[in-house]
Amino acid sequence: MRVFVSGATGVIGRRVVPALLAEGHQVTAALHTLAKAAALGAIGARVRQVDLFDPDELRTAVFGHDAIVNLATHIPHSTLGAFLPSAWHETDHIRREGVANLAAAAEAAGVRLDVYVEVDVGARRCGVPPGEAALELAREIAARPALRFAGLQAYHGAAQHLRAMGERRAAIESAARAARETRLLIESAGIACPTVTGGGSGSFAFEIESRVFDEIQPGSYVFMDADYAKNEWAAPLPRFEHALFVLSTVMSRPTPARAVLDAGLKASSVDSGLPVVWQRPGFRYARASDEHGVLEIDSGATAPALGEKLLLVPGHCDPTVNLYDWYVCVRGGVVEALWPISARGALY
Amino acid sequence: MRVFVSGATGVIGRRVVPALLAEGHQVTAALHTLAKAAALGAIGARVRQVDLFDPDELRTAVFGHDAIVNLATHIPHSTLGAFLPSAWHETDHIRREGVANLAAAAEAAGVRLDVYVEVDVGARRCGVPPGEAALELAREIAARPALRFAGLQAYHGAAQHLRAMGERRAAIESAARAARETRLLIESAGIACPTVTGGGSGSFAFEIESRVFDEIQPGSYVFMDADYAKNEWAAPLPRFEHALFVLSTVMSRPTPARAVLDAGLKASSVDSGLPVVWQRPGFRYARASDEHGVLEIDSGATAPALGEKLLLVPGHCDPTVNLYDWYVCVRGGVVEALWPISARGALY
Numbered sequence: 001m002r003v004f005v006s007g008a009t010g011v012i013g014r015r016v017v018p019a020l021l022a023e024g025h026q027v028t029a030a031l032h033t034l035a036k037a038a039a040l041g042a043i044g045a046r047v048r049q050v051d052l053f054d055p056d057e058l059r060t061a062v063f064g065h066d067a068i069v070n071l072a073t074h075i076p077h078s079t080l081g082a083f084l085p086s087a088w089h090e091t092d093h094i095r096r097e098g099v100a101n102l103a104a105a106a107e108a109a110g111v112r113l114d115v116y117v118e119v120d121v122g123a124r125r126c127g128v129p130p131g132e133a134a135l136e137l138a139r140e141i142a143a144r145p146a147l148r149f150a151g152l153q154a155y156h157g158a159a160q161h162l163r164a165m166g167e168r169r170a171a172i173e174s175a176a177r178a179a180r181e182t183r184l185l186i187e188s189a190g191i192a193c194p195t196v197t198g199g200g201s202g203s204f205a206f207e208i209e210s211r212v213f214d215e216i217q218p219g220s221y222v223f224m225d226a227d228y229a230k231n232e233w234a235a236p237l238p239r240f241e242h243a244l245f246v247l248s249t250v251m252s253r254p255t256p257a258r259a260v261l262d263a264g265l266k267a268s269s270v271d272s273g274l275p276v277v278w279q280r281p282g283f284r285y286a287r288a289s290d291e292h293g294v295l296e297i298d299s300g301a302t303a304p305a306l307g308e309k310l311l312l313v314p315g316h317c318d319p320t321v322n323l324y325d326w327y328v329c330v331r332g333g334v335v336e337a338l339w340p341i342s343a344r345g346a347l348y
Numbered sequence: 349m350r351v352f353v354s355g356a357t358g359v360i361g362r363r364v365v366p367a368l369l370a371e372g373h374q375v376t377a378a379l380h381t382l383a384k385a386a387a388l389g390a391i392g393a394r395v396r397q398v399d400l401f402d403p404d405e406l407r408t409a410v411f412g413h414d415a416i417v418n419l420a421t422h423i424p425h426s427t428l429g430a431f432l433p434s435a436w437h438e439t440d441h442i443r444r445e446g447v448a449n450l451a452a453a454a455e456a457a458g459v460r461l462d463v464y465v466e467v468d469v470g471a472r473r474c475g476v477p478p479g480e481a482a483l484e485l486a487r488e489i490a491a492r493p494a495l496r497f498a499g500l501q502a503y504h505g506a507a508q509h510l511r512a513m514g515e516r517r518a519a520i521e522s523a524a525r526a527a528r529e530t531r532l533l534i535e536s537a538g539i540a541c542p543t544v545t546g547g548g549s550g551s552f553a554f555e556i557e558s559r560v561f562d563e564i565q566p567g568s569y570v571f572m573d574a575d576y577a578k579n580e581w582a583a584p585l586p587r588f589e590h591a592l593f594v595l596s597t598v599m600s601r602p603t604p605a606r607a608v609l610d611a612g613l614k615a616s617s618v619d620s621g622l623p624v625v626w627q628r629p630g631f632r633y634a635r636a637s638d639e640h641g642v643l644e645i646d647s648g649a650t651a652p653a654l655g656e657k658l659l660l661v662p663g664h665c666d667p668t669v670n671l672y673d674w675y676v677c678v679r680g681g682v683v684e685a686l687w688p689i690s691a692r693g694a695l696y
Contacts (some may be wrong), residue, residue, distance in 0.1 A: 063532040125640055126608050157637060166514065252474040260474050265667040271618050287507060288619065290666045292473055318638045319613040322671065325693045345673045 002026045004062045006052060007071030008045065009036040011346055016069060017045050017253075030061060032071075063110045107146035111332040114150035115141045120184055121198070122174035123157045130178035135185050142191045149197035155217060160202035161272075165232045172203050176210035183212070201228060205236040225317040227272035239348050245278060245311040246320070247328075248293065250304045259283075261293035263312060268293075269319035278311035280304075285312065350374045352410045354400060355419030356382040356393065359694055364417060365393050378409060378420075410457045457492035462498035463489045467530055469523035469546070470503045478526035483533050490539045497534075499543035502527040503565060508550035509620075513580045520551050524558030528655075531560070549576060553584040573665040575620035593626060593659040594668070595676075597643065598652045608653050609641040611660055616641075617667035626659035628652075633660065 003020050007013045008029035020043050029040045030050040033144035037047040050061045050185040054071055062068060106113055115138045120127035128134050128244070134152065141149040144281050159171035175198065183193045199207035199216035201224075207213040220228055223244035233239035265288050268275045277283040282301020287294040293312075297303045304310060314320035321327075322344050351368050355361045356377035368375050369392050377388045378398040385395045385639040398409045400420055404556035410416055454461060465485045469476035472474035476482050482500065488498040507519035523546065531541045547564035549572075555561040568576055571592035581587035596611035613636050616623045621643070630649020635642040641660075645651045652658060669675075670692050677685040 120602060125637070125642060126602055128602065254468060254474060258472070260653070263599065263621050265617060265664070266670045269613060269617075271613050289473070290670075294473060316613070322614045322638075325691075345671075 001026070001067040002064060003067045003069060004030060004065040005045075005069045005071065006030045006050070006146050008040060010071055013071045015342055015346070016051045016071065018043055020069075021045065028061070028065065032072075059323075062106065062111065064110060065109065068106055068111055068113065089152045104146070107144075112146060112148045115147050116150050116153045116195075116197070117141070119179065120152040121154045121156050122159065122171055123155065124286075125157065127153070130182045131185060134182045135189055135191075138186045138191050139189065139191070149191055149193070151193050151197065151214070152179055152182060154182075154196055154198040154200065154213070155200065156203065157200065160200040160220075161227060161231065162202070162249060163231055165234055165237070168203050168231075169206050170207035172199075172210065176207065180210070180212045201240070202231055202237075209236065220317055223317040224313075225272070225320070226274075226276045226313045226315045228317075229313070230273075236294075242278070242313050244314060245321070246275065246316050248310050248312055250295075250306055250308045250310065251292075253306050256303055257299070258271045259295040259297060259320060261285075261295060261310065261312075262291065264288045264292045265290050266323065267320075268312060268314045269316045269323065271316055271319060273315035275312035275314050278313050280310065283310070349414040350376070350412065351417060352376045352378060352413040352416045353417045353419065354378045354398070356388060357454060358419055361419045363690055363694065364419065366391055366547075368417075369393065376409070376413065378525045380420075410454065410459065413457065413459060413517060416454055416459055416461065429638065452494070455492075460494055462495045464498050464501045464543075464545070465489070466501040466503075467527060467537055469502045469504050469526045470519060471503065471505065473505065475501070479533060482530045483539075486534045486539050486541070487537065497539055497541070499541050499545065499562070500527055500530060501548040502530075502544055502561070503548065504546065504551065508548040508568075509575060509579065510550070511579055513582055513585070516551050517554050520547075520554035520558065524555065524560045525562075528560045529530060532570050535537060549588070550585075552577055557584070561595065568665055571665040571669075572661075573668070574622075574624045574661045574663045576665075577624075577661070578621075588627070590661050592665050592668070593661060594623065596658050596660055598643075598654055598656045598658065599640075600650060601654050604651055605645050605647070607643040609633075609658065609660075610639065612636045612640045613638050614671065615639075615668075616662040617664045619664055619667060621663035623660035623662050626661050626696070627656070628658065631658070 003025050005013060005017055005027055008017050008031060017027055017029060017040065023072060027045040029045040029047050031037055031047060032051070034047070034049055038208060048061055051057050063089060075080045100281050117134050118127035119130050119134050121130065128137060138149045141147045154175060156171060156175040159168055159175065162168045179196050179198065183196055186193045195214045196212055197215040197217060198213055201218040201221040204216040204218045207216055221240045224240045225244065241316040246263050246268050248261040248267065249260050251262045252260040254260065268286050274285045277295065278287055282298035284296045285293055286296045321341060324341055325344060326341060328335055329339060351373050353361060353365055353375055356365050356379060358467065365375055365377060368371060376394040377393040377395050379395060382397055387486055388395050398406060400406060463634045465482050466475035467478050467482050469478065472610045476485060482620065486497045489495045502523060504519060504523040507516055507523065510516045510519060525546050526545065533545055536539045542559055545563035545565060546561055549566040549569040550668060552564040552566045555564055569588045572588045573592065589668055594611050594616050596609040598607050599610045602608070618636050622633045622636060625633055625643065630646040631652070632644045633641055634644045634658035669689060672689055674689060675687040676683055677687060
């Protein structure tokens with residue numbers, strides 16, 4: 001594909017451009033100034049200076065592309081933040097105007113942007129209510145030639161960690177009912193609803209059973225974590241194995257019943273529970289402080305040696321991965337690869 | 349000072365060397381191979397190839413230095429980890445042998461290493477019990493010419509977050525009594541005990557009152573956090589102000605009573621409680637998921653606008669700082685500086 005990327009030098013853009021190039025796409029990097037153009041040129045992007053506030057120039061620039069990735073924004077004073085209300089207003093103004101101009105340019109170029117509507121199917125987080133509210137939004141999208149209504153995002157995050165299979169099935173049956181009725185309402189208004197997407201590692205088989213969902217989104221199953229392991233697992237949901245571990249070292253053994261690890265809050269997220277010591281049933285990870293983890297040793301268990309390595313299964317895989325810069329990929333006791341955790345720290 | 353650093357190219361070493369140079373010290377970087385020598389030379393370190401397993405060579409190399417920083421270790425297969433027991437054994441062997449050689453070399457060069465004994469004064473984490481156990485360790489240290497017994501580490505972490513002033517005072521009175529008696533025991537054995545160190549942001553005034561401590565170690569007072577703010581604060585402990593905030597954006601406002609922020613578990617550590625919305629009493633941060641924070645809006649409060657920025661006071665400052673690569677330093681609404689968070693991710 002030929003992809004037009006605005007904001008190519010920003011925090012997200014500088015990750016997106018190499019990823020697109022690596023997948024074999026042609027990338028046009030739209031830049032406001034050419035200060036960072038050389039680096040983009042060097043990795044194979046086609047650089048083009050474009051003023052996003054000039055609709056004619058923009059229309060010409062996007063012509064001939066198959067897709068547009070709009071990452072352009074502007075925060076005055078510094079690229080890393082501005083605290084003045086006037087700055088927020090300016091940012092908001094720029095985002096809206098940029099999107100409107102891009103929509104117009106996309107229209108002129110015959111490019112359409114896919115837009116999903118998020119429906120709150122039980123998680124009480126983002127999303128409009130099922131039914132009329134979703135239809136209203138779908139209508140607004142369908143009315144714009146540059147936008148295509150792509151379907152419904154119907155993810156029920158809260159259902160993933162309900163322990164009993166029966167509870168999870170009931171929650172997803174309710175979510176699927178809401179998604180089905182909303183899709184029928186939209187389709188009966190003459191608007192195609194190509195994709196209903198949702199489901200997570202704890203529930204995806206129920207989304208599949210419902211026959212409402214066209215796409216599932218499980219992610220944690222790749223690693224599993226101590227919290228997911230507490231769920232009841234039975235057919236039709238397979239039980240996945242742990243594949244994410246924190247390698248810790250015994251740094252102190254002050255009493256026979258207590259050992260201290262060098263892995264605390266900076267090594268493992270504890271929001272969904274403490275880590276579990278892998279395959280050492282007599283050891284209990286009892287407390288975490290910033291750089292320490294306190295292990296309680298059962299009276300029947302042999303205490304670990306000073307310097308001994310213990311593997312921990314984190315309580316929650318997602319925010320634990322976010323603490324690290326690299327995955328260390330191990331097979332059969334040998335490190336086979338290092339994978340960068342490229343989105344970590346992308347908050348700014 | 350002239351400082352000899354082994355392991356200068358390692359994860360810790362490559363942070364320590366520039367820091368020593370920036371403070372005006374002369375640094376000799378001891379390297380096993382010269383593969384990374386050029387980079388060290390470029391920043392002003394004096395590079396020297398040294399075999400840590402050759403005691404004679406090492407003795408010559410450290411001669412004339414005022415201090416030794418030993419960061420050398422070796423993990424086979426990869427610099428980032430090895431899971432085979434044989435590798436752990438080798439690492440342990442290398443660490444011990446390296447330290448022994450360095451101690452001998454330090455002795456030959458007339459350099460002495462300061463060593464503290466950690467005493468468990470109530471936190472039940474690391475440390476030997478007060479009294480005889482600490483004296484025994486101090487004796488072993490004092491018996492080695494290359495080591496100097498520097499004193500007692502007597503930090504009572506668990507006392508910092510006791511809410512009532514009276515509880516914290518009582519806990520530190522008990523800790524100070526243990527430290528005082530241990531110091532007297534060691535001194536009565538003819539061993540000087542130069543420094544008793546301890547104290548944190550929630551208790552340091554009580555350590556000072558005790559007249560046992562020569563050094564205090566408070567750190568969180570610089571930032572404060574929502575958890576420390578729940579403590580009772582009165583004389584002699586000053587009340588510090590919040591100085592660490594997470595800047596978040598309202599990304600969704602699905603109902604009048606609920607808003608969703610783009611700051612969740614990856615933006616603020618929740619181990620000691622959820623973040624608090626700064627100076628917006630009608631907004632309550634109610635739930636955190638990986639990339640979302642759900643706000644509950646009081647019926648009397650005006651809901652925030654979509655795109656509005658809200659400042660959050662994190663529940664726990666230390667592991668929250670650990671999530672970021674940079675501090676954004678703001679004064680009077682203007683970004684004045686960016687400070688790197690250089691030790692973040694230094695776990696490997």
